[in-house]
Amino acid sequence: MIVTDKDLELAAKLGRFVRRFPPEWQVYQDWLRAILSSRAELQERYSVGLARLIFRWRLVYFGLYVSGIIARNRVVQVLRTGFGMLEKGDNTPALEQGEITPQALSINRTSFILKRMATLLAMAELTLCGLAAITGVMLAFYYQPTAAGAYASLQTIAHQVANGDLILSLHNIAGNGLIVLALVQIVVMFLGRQFMLSWLTAWISGICLTLAAIGLSWTAIILNWDQVGFWRFKIELNIIETLPAGSWLSNVLAGGSAINTVTLQHMYALHSYVLAIAALLLSSIHLVALIFQDSERLKSLT
Amino acid sequence: MSQQDLHLTPNQEVILAALRVHRRYGLEILTAIEKSGGKQIGFNSLYPNLKKLEQKGFVQSEWGDEPPEEHSGARRKYYRITATGLQALDFKQQLLTGVATWIPKTEGV
Incomplete structure (x- = not known):
């Protein structure tokens, strides 16, 4: 057999x-x-x-x-x-070209728009994640995650590498844009809530994606290795230390009590490997769940 | 229908040729091609090509009378060539004949 x-x-x-x-x-x-x-x-x-x-x-x-x-x-x-x-x-959703069923006429227009918007936002989020990932890989070709080389390598990328400034800007815009869209998405999904498994999956993955996007932004602050990033990171690390088990967490994140190359490498690993991959996976799950939600809704109408 | 619309890829041409006389289901098409010594088509490219041919209107499908498969519940479909499909095959044949019989113009001395 x-x-x-x-x-x-x-x-x-x-x-x-x-x-x-x-x-x-x-x-x-x-x-x-x-x-x-x-x-x-x-x-x-x-x-x-x-x-x-x-x-x-x-x-x-x-x-x-x-x-x-x-x-x-x-x-x-x-x-x-x-x-x-x-x-x-008008007030009627178009299910198919030229196909409007009586049931479709009864759908609440606002709810319909919210669900459509949620799916479109999820597509935009996935696109931004992809853009950030591609530009991130390009930056990684030149970026040096060391205290001595980080700032200089970013300056090289920005001023000497061909289109380096554009790639760096795109990476920043994609990262920040992802946070904005993920936060808007939470509100949109809350307003168009529908207690189905697909909605719940999209909701939870959306929240996790928002947290991952914020985490990506937070781990990036020290990667520039400039004055603003260094002091901001130091202050925020001190705040973390005030939490329960904060000093342990701070030690793990910073790789010791001081902020140095080890800290930079920890943040770089978290940013590039852990959180970036998580964000890509979560945005994919988020979009697929919303597509499922749409398909279930359409199925219930026919 | 324009010449562009009647365009067939080599795989699609062989599939259509296998359907010229009989209606057949997917695996039967593969067997027919293989047993007659025609161009081999990969199993995984057969169905995407059949669906494209169906979309273009070169073939049409109909459900077979066989009961659904016990594990997946999937039914069998038979494919039949349409008039447009025959036209596309003939067009391809004319093209090949044209290529075979083409001769260069003799230049004046």
């Missing part, structure tokens, strides 16, 4: 997942069936290990491809309905 129960369970899970999106399920279910039907042929042609590997790869490819299609369709739908609303300027 080349296919284990686990593989079949994975196929069944994929089937259940895609079935949540009826239009895509209608189009792509025969592909999933073909993968499952191809077991016998794989068994004839290949060794057990290779056949199993090919079968799993087909399932994974199907999952990735169809998820991509679902995400693309939802984004297009969000943009279309968003623009449809603006163009119509």
Whole structure:
């Protein structure tokens, strides 16, 4: 038997997942069936290990491809309905081009706009996260996380590296923009609250994303290694020390009692590896959860 | 329909050719191509190409009578070539014939 129960369970899970999106399920279910039907042929042609590997790869490819299609369709739908609303300027949401059901007429317009806005904001947040990540990687090519080299390397980036100033500015704008959008998003989501699992996931991931964005900004203050950053960090570290277990936390963050290269390296690691990756993951989860919320809402209307 | 609209990729051309006479389901298309010694198509590229052909109106699909698959509940679909699909295949054939029979103009002495 080349296919284990686990593989079949994975196929069944994929089937259940895609079935949540009826239009895509209608189009792509025969592909999933073909993968499952191809077991016998794989068994004839290949060794057990290779056949199993090919079968799993087909399932994974199907999952990735169809998820991509679902995400693309939802984004297009969000943009279309968003623009449809603006163009119509009336009290009815446009679900599909030219398709307005009686149920749709009863939807509260404000709630509809808030949900659309939340999804668009989530897309903007993910874009900013991506921009910050790309420019961050570019900055990391030249940045030196040492007390002696940090300031000088940033000056080099700003004044000598080609387009360094632009990349640095984009990184700053993306980081600050993310905080602003994440805070606005909290308010928008609160106003359009809908007690569903997808909303709750988006809400919690949104709050965590806001905290991660603030954390990214906070860990960046010392990375410049200039007077303002140094003294601000020192004061805030002293404030942390007043908290319960604050001196331990302060020691962990600063890497000792003094602010030096070790502190800079700690902040750099937190900023570039821990918080940046967390922000990217959280913004992705946030957007996916909101897309799910939209799809559930649309499903409830039809 | 313009020439651009009738454009087919090599994979799409082989898939359409496999559907020229009979309606077939996905795996059957692959088998038909393989057994007749045609251009091999990867399993993972078959369905995306079929969906593109369907969107372009070159093929149309219909549900098979088979019961849904027991684990996933997925049903089988059969694909059938349309008149536009036949037109696209013929256009491709004409193009190949044109390429084969083309001769350079003789220049005056």
